[in-house]
Amino acid sequence: DIQMTQSPSSLSAFVGDRVTITCRASQSIRMSLNWYQQRPGKAPKLLVYAASTLQSGVPSRFSGSGSGTDFSLTISSLQPEDSATYYCQQSFSIWTFGQGTKVEI
Amino acid sequence: EVQLVESGGGLVKPGGSLRLSCAGSGFSFSSRNMNWVRQSPGKGLEWVSSISSASTYINYAASVMGRFTISRDNANNSLYLQMHSLRDEDTAVYYCVSSGPVGTSAYLVYWGQGTLVTVSS
Numbered sequence: 001d002i003q004m005t006q007s008p009s010s011l012s013a014f015v016g017d018r019v020t021i022t023c024r025a026s027q028s029i030r031m032s033l034n035w036y037q038q039r040p041g042k043a044p045k046l047l048v049y050a051a052s053t054l055q056s057g058v059p060s061r062f063s064g065s066g067s068g069t070d071f072s073l074t075i076s077s078l079q080p081e082d083s084a085t086y087y088c089q090q091s092f093s094i095w096t097f098g099q100g101t102k103v104e105i
Numbered sequence: 106e107v108q109l110v111e112s113g114g115g116l117v118k119p120g121g122s123l124r125l126s127c128a129g130s131g132f133s134f135s136s137r138n139m140n141w142v143r144q145s146p147g148k149g150l151e152w153v154s155s156i157s158s159a160s161t162y163i164n165y166a167a168s169v170m171g172r173f174t175i176s177r178d179n180a181n182n183s184l185y186l187q188m189h190s191l192r193d194e195d196t197a198v199y200y201c202v203s204s205g206p207v208g209t210s211a212y213l214v215y216w217g218q219g220t221l222v223t224v225s226s
Binding site for chain 2: 001032034036038043044045046049050055087089091094095096097098099100
C-alpha cells in the first residue's frame with residue numbers, strides 16, 4: 001500500500017496567519033491527491049481534489065499544490081472556523097489517508 | 106439537499122456480525138461509485154470498501170477482506186456493508202461516502218453522519 005505522511009501532526013496559529021500542511025507519498029501518485037477537513041464531531045468535508053482543484057463552495061483561502069510524491073495544502077489567511085483536523089488521501093491505488101494535521105487557532 | 110443516512114450500528118461481541126445500511130437522496134445515487142470509510146475513536150480515517158455504480162467493481166481494504174461484503178440496491182438508493190467475524194479493532198464510526206462523478210478524479214464528496222460500531226465482550 002502507498003503510505004501517506006503528513007507534517008506537522010499539529011500546529012497552532014493566529015487568525016490571519018498563512019498556514020501550510022504538507023503530505024508526502026511513499027511513491028509517485030501523480031496528481032491523485034485529495035484534501036479533507038474534519039471539524040470535531042463532524043464528518044470530513046472535501047476541500048481539494050486532484051491535488052489543486054478547489055471543491056465547489058470551498059473558500060478561496062484554501063489552495064492545494066504538488067505532484068508526484070510531495071503535496072501541500074495552504075490556508076492563506078486563517079479564520080476561526082478553520083480550526084479542524086486536515087487529512088490528505090491518495091486515490092492512485094488502494095486508497096489511503098494521511099494521519100491528519102490538527103490545526104488550532 | 107444531498108443526504109446519506111447510515112443505520113445499523115451498535116454493540117456486538119467479538120466474532121459477531123452486523124449489517125450497516127445507508128440511504129442516499131438528493132443526488133444521482135445510481136450513477137456514483139460508493140464507499141465505506143471508518144474512523145476508530147480518536148484516530149484517523151481508513152478506507153474500508155468501494156463498489157462501482159453498477160456493482161461491477163468491488164474493492165476491500167486488506168484489514169476487512171474476507172470478512173466484510175459491500176453491496177448496493179440502486180432501485181432503492183441504498184448501500185450496505187455486511188460485517189462478519191468482527192474484531193475489537195473494527196470498533197469505529199463507519200461513514201457512507203459517495204465518490205465524485207464517474208469519469209472524473211476519484212475523490213470522496215458526499216459523507217453521511219456516520220454510525221458507531223462497537224465490538225466488545
